[in-house]
Amino acid sequence: MGRITNRKNGSRKEVITLAAARLFREKGFPSTGMRDLAGDVGVEAASLYNHIRSKSELLQEICFRVANEFTAQLQEVEADDSLNFLEKLESMVRFHISMWINRLDEVMVTNNESKYLEEPYHSTFLNERRVYVRRLEQIIEEGIRKGQIRQVQPYAVVLTLLSAVRGIEYWHRTKKNISANELEESMIVHMVNGLRK
Amino acid sequence: MGRITNRKNGSRKEVITLAAARLFREKGFPSTGMRDLAGDVGVEAASLYNHIRSKSELLQEICFRVANEFTAQLQEVEADDSLNFLEKLESMVRFHISMWINRLDEVMVTNNESKYLEEPYHSTFLNERRVYVRRLEQIIEEGIRKGQIRQVQPYAVVLTLLSAVRGIEYWHRTKKNISANELEESMIVHMVNGLRK
DNA sequence: CCAAAACACTAACAACTGTTAGTATCTTTT
DNA sequence: AAAAGATACTAACAGTTGTTAGTGTTTTGG
Numbered sequence: 098m099g100r101i102t103n104r105k106n107g108s109r110k111e112v113i114t115l116a117a118a119r120l121f122r123e124k125g126f127p128s129t130g131m132r133d134l135a136g137d138v139g140v141e142a143a144s145l146y147n148h149i150r151s152k153s154e155l156l157q158e159i160c161f162r163v164a165n166e167f168t169a170q171l172q173e174v175e176a177d178d179s180l181n182f183l184e185k186l187e188s189m190v191r192f193h194i195s196m197w198i199n200r201l202d203e204v205m206v207t208n209n210e211s212k213y214l215e216e217p218y219h220s221t222f223l224n225e226r227r228v229y230v231r232r233l234e235q236i237i238e239e240g241i242r243k244g245q246i247r248q249v250q251p252y253a254v255v256l257t258l259l260s261a262v263r264g265i266e267y268w269h270r271t272k273k274n275i276s277a278n279e280l281e282e283s284m285i286v287h288m289v290n291g292l293r294k
Numbered sequence: 295m296g297r298i299t300n301r302k303n304g305s306r307k308e309v310i311t312l313a314a315a316r317l318f319r320e321k322g323f324p325s326t327g328m329r330d331l332a333g334d335v336g337v338e339a340a341s342l343y344n345h346i347r348s349k350s351e352l353l354q355e356i357c358f359r360v361a362n363e364f365t366a367q368l369q370e371v372e373a374d375d376s377l378n379f380l381e382k383l384e385s386m387v388r389f390h391i392s393m394w395i396n397r398l399d400e401v402m403v404t405n406n407e408s409k410y411l412e413e414p415y416h417s418t419f420l421n422e423r424r425v426y427v428r429r430l431e432q433i434i435e436e437g438i439r440k441g442q443i444r445q446v447q448p449y450a451v452v453l454t455l456l457s458a459v460r461g462i463e464y465w466h467r468t469k470k471n472i473s474a475n476e477l478e479e480s481m482i483v484h485m486v487n488g489l490r491k
Numbered sequence: 492c493c494a495a496a497a498c499a500c501t502a503a504c505a506a507c508t509g510t511t512a513g514t515a516t517c518t519t520t521t
Numbered sequence: 522a523a524a525a526g527a528t529a530c531t532a533a534c535a536g537t538t539g540t541t542a543g544t545g546t547t548t549t550g551g
């Protein structure tokens with residue numbers, strides 16, 4: 098069999114990781130076999146182990162890469178003094194929407210398959226998520242205190258926002274219905290505008 | 295080993311099905327073994343087959359039972375002439391919220407594990423879901439036409455509503471944060487009240 | 492209290508799992 | 522063109538999977 102890549106789409110490991118993300122999303126992590134993945138990449142199963150350490154490592158790579166991107170974006174938005182707190186929240190929601198639109202495989206694996214992470218990775222992941230949610234809550238709390246956001250339950254609102262964007266999964270199956278931009282604006286109007294005081 | 299049940303919690307098959315729902319939610323369908331399920335129920339794996347036909351049958355049972363309950367409720371609400379269209383929508387959202395609060399195992403399995411249904415069950419399931427979503431859209435469309443609901447994208451709103459309630463999964467892990475009633479009211483205010491014209 | 496039905500058990504199956512060892516081939520560097 | 526390194530291959534492993542066959546035991550109905 099031929100080589101995995103011609104040096105175009107990044108390293109060999111990267112090609113494998115992205116193929117894994119697609120398969121993990123479609124078939125789920127436990128029922129994606131190394132032979133499935135190998136076939137998708139054009140190689141025998143054993144050959145994958147010249148590039149990766151284990152199947153679990155692939156899941157870790159996907160989940161923590163995505164988690165880090167969300168955290169990095171939050172960091173930036175928190176530090177951006179040109180935005181008030183409602184705008185900070187809106188900016189983060191828009192980021193989530195664009196991730197769900199453009200990086201469906203990785204984001205869905207991070208959401209739905211992270212429970213298959215081994216320890217201690219799973220605990221670490223859940224902890225990072227808790228912290229992330231807490232920081233979003235704090236944006237809302239400060240927005241309320243400063244009179245920029247209506248009196249709401251910050252925890253419930255964050256829960257709702259982070260879950261609502263998961264609907265984009267279904268949009269991907271029937272894209273003709275509505276454009277990506279229309280979808281984003283509709284979601285922002287529905288879930289963020291109503292929070293303005 | 296002793297018998298599965300003492301005639302209290304319904305039939306033996308029902309006990310198995312509910313145990314399966316919990317395991318399928320926690321561990322995922324593919325990585326829940328029949329030996330896990332048997333152990334949970336207090337029996338050897340082979341004994342399960344005196345009550346069920348296969349592992350797949352359990353998943354079918356769970357998914358279609360839940361789907362039928364949602365459809366039945368929608369039927370009722372559609373036929374209830376004492377409600378205007380915004381109220382019909384709110385009533386359905388409240389039903390979803392209460393299902394996510396009180397029937398987490400079965401509802402999560404229906405949402406997250408239905409992709410493991412065998413054909414033709416999987417196709418049937420997806421079709422039923424499409425029809426269900428379409429009927430909710432129609433409630434919104436009529437509400438707009440009658441001036442009871444703001445001008446919104448019905449498809450995007452339904453997607454958002456049905457996904458937002460999935461956040462309740464995380465609420466279950468940290469119940470102390472907020473009561474079930476507070477959560478429900480917060481979600482309704484956040485996602486339904488804003489739709490009023 | 493006996494026959495029938497319901498239900499649990501042990502043992503085993505073929506298929507599939509992630510992974511390793513050992514070896515061959517291709518690519519890059521010297 | 523030879524040496525080194527990267528990467529592919531085949532073959533095989535030990536463990537797990539859902540499920541069946543065959544048999545024994547408990548409960549139910551007459």
